[in-house]
Amino acid sequence: MDTFLTILLDGLQFSSYLFIVSAGLTIIFGVMKILNVAHGSFYAWGAYTAAFFIGKFSDMGMPDALGFLIIIAAAVVVGVVLGFIIEQGILKYMYQRDEVLIVLATFGLFLVLEDIILIAFGTDPYFAYQPMALLAAVEIGGITRDVYGLTLIGVATLVAIGCWWLLNKTKWGTILKAVIFDREMGISMGINVPLVYTLTFIGGAILGGLGGAYIAPTISVAPGLGTEVIVLSFAVVVVGGMGSIAGAAIGSLIIGLLRAVAVHELPQVELFVVFAVMAVVLVFRPEGLFAPAKPRKI
Amino acid sequence: MNKGLVAVLAALVVGAVAFMLTSEKPSEEKKEATAPVADEGEQITIAVPSFLTGGAAGPFGIPAMNGAKMVVDAINKGKLPAPYNTKGFGGATASLIELDEGGGATKQVAEYRNLVEKRNVDAVVGYISSGNCQALAPIAEELKQFTIFATCGTPRIFEEAPRQYVFRTMSHATADNTAAAMYVKENFPGMKGYTGIQQNYAWGQDSWRDFDLTLKQIMPNSKASDNVQFPKIFAGQYGSEISAMSLDSADLVHSSFWGGDLEAFIFQGAARGLFAKKTGVLTVGGTAAYRLGKKLPNGIVLGARGPYGILVRDRDSVLNQWFINTYKNLYGTYPSGPAYQYGQAILAAKIAYDKAGSDPSSEQLAGALRGITFESFSTKVEMSLGGGHQAVTENGYGITKYDEVNGENIVTDVKFYPASCIMPPDGVGSVEWIKGGMKGAKC
Numbered sequence: 142m143d144t145f146l147t148i149l150l151d152g153l154q155f156s157s158y159l160f161i162v163s164a165g166l167t168i169i170f171g172v173m174k175i176l177n178v179a180h181g182s183f184y185a186w187g188a189y190t191a192a193f194f195i196g197k198f199s200d201m202g203m204p205d206a207l208g209f210l211i212i213i214a215a216a217v218v219v220g221v222v223l224g225f226i227i228e229q230g231i232l233k234y235m236y237q238r239d240e241v242l243i244v245l246a247t248f249g250l251f252l253v254l255e256d257i258i259l260i261a262f263g264t265d266p267y268f269a270y271q272p273m274a275l276l277a278a279v280e281i282g283g284i285t286r287d288v289y290g291l292t293l294i295g296v297a298t299l300v301a302i303g304c305w306w307l308l309n310k311t312k313w314g315t316i317l318k319a320v321i322f323d324r325e326m327g328i329s330m331g332i333n334v335p336l337v338y339t340l341t342f343i344g345g346a347i348l349g350g351l352g353g354a355y356i357a358p359t360i361s362v363a364p365g366l367g368t369e370v371i372v373l374s375f376a377v378v379v380v381g382g383m384g385s386i387a388g389a390a391i392g393s394l395i396i397g398l399l400r401a402v403a404v405h406e407l408p409q410v411e412l413f414v415v416f417a418v419m420a421v422v423l424v425f426r427p428e429g430l431f432a433p434a435k436p437r438k439i
Numbered sequence: 440m441n442k443g444l445v446a447v448l449a450a451l452v453v454g455a456v457a458f459m460l461t462s463e464k465p466s467e468e469k470k471e472a473t474a475p476v477a478d479e480g481e482q483i484t485i486a487v488p489s490f491l492t493g494g495a496a497g498p499f500g501i502p503a504m505n506g507a508k509m510v511v512d513a514i515n516k517g518k519l520p521a522p523y524n525t526k527g528f529g530g531a532t533a534s535l536i537e538l539d540e541g542g543g544a545t546k547q548v549a550e551y552r553n554l555v556e557k558r559n560v561d562a563v564v565g566y567i568s569s570g571n572c573q574a575l576a577p578i579a580e581e582l583k584q585f586t587i588f589a590t591c592g593t594p595r596i597f598e599e600a601p602r603q604y605v606f607r608t609m610s611h612a613t614a615d616n617t618a619a620a621m622y623v624k625e626n627f628p629g630m631k632g633y634t635g636i637q638q639n640y641a642w643g644q645d646s647w648r649d650f651d652l653t654l655k656q657i658m659p660n661s662k663a664s665d666n667v668q669f670p671k672i673f674a675g676q677y678g679s680e681i682s683a684m685s686l687d688s689a690d691l692v693h694s695s696f697w698g699g700d701l702e703a704f705i706f707q708g709a710a711r712g713l714f715a716k717k718t719g720v721l722t723v724g725g726t727a728a729y730r731l732g733k734k735l736p737n738g739i740v741l742g743a744r745g746p747y748g749i750l751v752r753d754r755d756s757v758l759n760q761w762f763i764n765t766y767k768n769l770y771g772t773y774p775s776g777p778a779y780q781y782g783q784a785i786l787a788a789k790i791a792y793d794k795a796g797s798d799p800s801s802e803q804l805a806g807a808l809r810g811i812t813f814e815s816f817s818t819k820v821e822m823s824l825g826g827g828h829q830a831v832t833e834n835g836y837g838i839t840k841y842d843e844v845n846g847e848n849i850v851t852d853v854k855f856y857p858a859s860c861i862m863p864p865d866g867v868g869s870v871e872w873i874k875g876g877m878k879g880a881k882c
Binding site: 365409411 | 493494496498501667669670671673682707712713716730734
């Protein structure tokens with residue numbers, strides 16, 4: 142029973158981490174049809190910005206609880222600033238180009254942003270352990286768990302509920318769905334599609350930044366951390382179906398839980414599990430488990 | 440787009456960038472070592488690859504490069520303590536080519552060929568990653584290029600093939616893990632079971648294999664876990680692995696993690712009480728000792744891949760005190776293992792040049808270094824394995840303790856094991872030696 146509970150919590154915790162990052166990636170793809178490799182950079186910049194300011198404010202003697210506000214602020218600032226600059230400065234000039242070219246452009250941006258991290262923050266890792274240290278540890282299933290790690294499940298749940306509410310219960314969600322369904326029809330109905338694109342990209346970037354900012358207190362924030370996460374995010378999005386929030390949630394859960402089972406029961410296959418799931422899904426359902434329906438134009 | 444929004448965003452960007460750029464970074468490069476300048480006479484070029492980007496740069500690559508630059512600078516100026524106080528490398532002034540070791544083995548092979556065939560370097564000294572060293576050893580032999588590996592650990596390099604031009608001036612991973620097992624036996628004789636977490640490549644696999652095999656020999660009643668963890672290198676997230684090890688009945692956790700992975704594992708493990716419930720054995724933990732401060736838990740068995748860094752801070756030899764004081768003056772922190780290891784490799788290059796005479800060939804340099812014994816900054820180095828190409832040194836461990844008075848980590852109960860106790864004799868493979876009961880070990 143202890144092992145089952147532990148696997149469940151480990152799986153949910155890792156799934157939550159995957160979902161927060163991949164939700165932004167899939168939202169951007171769903172609306173804009175852009176496979177954004179630079180999403181890993183939003184994660185890295187979120188982590189660096191949070192770690193930098195948490196460390197600074199801690200050194201200045203500010204209360205450690207401020208770290209939670211910094212995490213949110215870092216995600217928003219990184220998402221808004223980087224998202225706005227990239228979308229307005231580069232991507233908006235490429236929407237009519239081939240999708241492969243846009244992928245290459247975002248890959249180039251990823252490399253540039255990684256180098257800017259080195260210039261801005263240097264090569265030495267940053268530590269932002271204060272928010273994690275602030276929350277006590279609890280005993281669950283016979284082992285100690287850090288409460289901070291468990292809050293990740295709550296954050297991911299809030300993100301999922303927020304996305305659902307936005308898409309299904311607001312006028313803005315209706316507009317988004319209209320653009321996803323048929324961009325040209327949306328324009329003809331008077332929707333300001335360029336504005337929708339800008340705001341969507343910023344929203345996706347904020348989610349990427351939030352993933353990095355929230356994880357920062359648990360890791361050594363070092364150059365290159367965006368690379369690992371983008372590979373996992375792509376696996377999640379491919380499994381769930383590109384452009385589907387529900388798909389990202391289910392994809393995250395499948396990968397997170399299976400990985401946790403592998404770590405506990407057969408650690409030799411842990412690396413293999415993530416990509417085996419992706420391969421199986423691609424064989425039997427190439428569009429992913431929850432790919433949004435495509436309109437048939439006649 | 441609303442012009443007001445654009446203005447606000449622009450102000451945010453400018454403000455954030457200005458704040459970041461004007462703020463103090465936690466870099467160890469606050470005080471740059473003076474770059475070696477060749478002003479007169481003969482000159483040589485030494486390429487020094489190290490991790491300058493990526494997660495390994497801060498804990499490993501930058502201190503390693505700093506150690507190399509500091510020692511080269513001192514050699515060029517003739518400021519090393521005796522007996523190395525002659526100017527230059529065989530009289531020649533060395534200039535360094537600093538290279539990033541990141542990007543994987545394929546990239547490193549291409550870079551290495553470029554260094555040798557196009558840039559005509561005289562020597563290559565460095566490399567941290569076992570994967571890179573393993574890929575480069577045959578290339579160096581093919582190109583007949585005098586090369587000294589400084590830090591990489593896999594024993595396979597000199598056990599799988601004889602080498603003519605390639606050297607390694609520190610012990611390989613077997614010493615780290617046989618010494619760790621012996622330390623565990625002496626200090627935790629009641630240990631009943633052990634598990635581990637290793638990066639899933641040559642380094643991690645070899646490290647676990649040697650530790651496990653040694654414990655099977657010297658503590659046959661202890662049991663290895665069936666669920667040893669091998670996450671991908673640079674994974675960064677170890678929540679599930681920590682849970683699995685917490686549930687394991689083993690009372691000891693061995694890890695050869697290094698760089699950012701090591702620090703992330705320590706953070707996550709400490710937050711979940713892993714090191715309070717189980718004894719942690721970190722064979723490369725020395726790099727974290729100065730960096731993590733109070734965040735490094737007490738009671739961890741800490742190694743530094745040899746007699747380096749925090750383990751030898753109290754050694755009062757002239758060479759060691761010169762190394763510590765000069766490094767601290769230049770970079771504002773005590774030198775960790777990688778700084779020592781790169782400094783040691785550069786020192787070996789000087790010894791080879793001094794011995795080989797004027798304008799030596801790679802063959803002459805290799806002949807000069809092969810099989811020698813020399814006193815390095817913190818220990819004696821014997822080039823006695825791999826036909827005189829692989830060094831052996833003593834290796835030691837201690838137990839971490841935070842010194843509240845001085846506000847820094849120290850190690851207690853430090854014990855060093857002589858090379859003859861923890862390394863196989865020449866011509867015998869590590870696995871074969873350990874499995875055969877470590878015959879001939881003089882402890």
